[in-house]
Amino acid sequence: MADANHIKDGWFFESCSLWSGMGFALEIEKVLHREKSRFQQVEVFQTKNYGKMLALDGIIQLTEFDEFAYQEMLAHVPLFAHPFPESVLVIGGGDGGILREVCRHDCVKTIDFCEIDEAVIRVSKQFLPTLACGFDDPRVNVFIGDGYAYVLEKKNQYDVIIVDSSDPVGPGEVLFKKPFYEGLKAALKPDGIVATQGESIFLHQECVTNLARITKQLFVQQAYACIMVPTYPGGNIGICLGSLGPELKQPARKISDRVQKKLQYYTPQIHAASFVLPDFARRMFDNI
Ligand code: SAM
Numbered sequence: 001m002a003d004a005n006h007i008k009d010g011w012f013f014e015s016c017s018l019w020s021g022m023g024f025a026l027e028i029e030k031v032l033h034r035e036k037s038r039f040q041q042v043e044v045f046q047t048k049n050y051g052k053m054l055a056l057d058g059i060i061q062l063t064e065f066d067e068f069a070y071q072e073m074l075a076h077v078p079l080f081a082h083p084f085p086e087s088v089l090v091i092g093g094g095d096g097g098i099l100r101e102v103c104r105h106d107c108v109k110t111i112d113f114c115e116i117d118e119a120v121i122r123v124s125k126q127f128l129p130t131l132a133c134g135f136d137d138p139r140v141n142v143f144i145g146d147g148y149a150y151v152l153e154k155k156n157q158y159d160v161i162i163v164d165s166s167d168p169v170g171p172g173e174v175l176f177k178k179p180f181y182e183g184l185k186a187a188l189k190p191d192g193i194v195a196t197q198g199e200s201i202f203l204h205q206e207c208v209t210n211l212a213r214i215t216k217q218l219f220v221q222q223a224y225a226c227i228m229v230p231t232y233p234g235g236n237i238g239i240c241l242g243s244l245g246p247e248l249k250q251p252a253r254k255i256s257d258r259v260q261k262k263l264q265y266y267t268p269q270i271h272a273a274s275f276v277l278p279d280f281a282r283r284m285f286d287n288i
Helices: 067-081 097-102 117-129 131-137 146-151 168-177 177-189 205-218 257-262 268-273 281-284
Strands: 011-014 024-036 042-045 052-056 061-062 089-090 110-115 138-142 157-166 188-197 222-228 236-241
Touching: 011 052, 024 052, 024 061, 024 117, 042 117, 061 067, 067 097, 067 157, 067 188, 067 222, 067 236, 067 268, 089 097, 089 146, 089 168, 097 110, 097 131, 097 157, 110 117, 110 146, 110 236, 117 138, 117 188, 131 138, 146 168, 146 177, 157 177, 168 177, 168 205, 177 205, 177 236, 205 222, 205 236, 205 257, 205 281, 222 281
Parallel strands: 089 110, 089 157, 110 138, 157 188
Antiparallel strands: 011 024, 024 042, 042 052, 052 061, 188 236, 222 236
């Protein structure tokens, strides 16, 4: 997977054992960057029609075309569900897109950020400035290291924790297991909320139900929200949420006109609507 074999005749072909028998392709104009970091192959492409694209180990992490959908929802659903988030932790998300969205919340005073691979941050700062602008905010404290190890050292510290992880292969695998979620719970304040990259209800049912089961066991409330993202496998991705107090499915705070005008996907209406799932998925979660 971690080589240039996914490029053929000017097309980038994504395939992965996590959604075997299915592939996705984007026409590319240029390889802008390629390096093998300590953890993964980091590549940036200029696509023909969808802006720049970041891939890790041959898996699409984002395109400039639709990244706003994922970043806005993974950040704003938990942050607006919380009545007054001041202390936030972001794990993964080396491109900076989640940080960019968290920084829109004036009530947030500190944003700790832990990413395992410095190369993703460096490359994003060079090639994806509209995402990496998240690193410019003085409230952001950057730590390079494994998110699981980082979380184990934190107790009762955060109002909201957001996990913007890659898929459960390679360095991201540990972030999909119960001990990590136990660490997240301990790192939260008593009314805290956690939101994690929740894969696809169509393609990753075992992974999704496992995440839902873990959050149901550990948190007072558990919920799963769906986001449309055309360049993710199957065109959709989810957020797995756990709350120690606040209601998850409705915003607890009003969004200002100033912030709303800057967004392209999140609204209070889509916050609530994203939890209304197709019936097969509703039954899947009912049965955990
Ligand atoms: N939602 C995007 C996706 O799956 O396509 C994820 C984007 S973001 C680039 C994922 C980040 O998680 C990567 O930069 C990766 O290095 C980071 N990551 C993976 N495992 C990690 C770990 N154990 N601790 C901290 N960061 C990790």
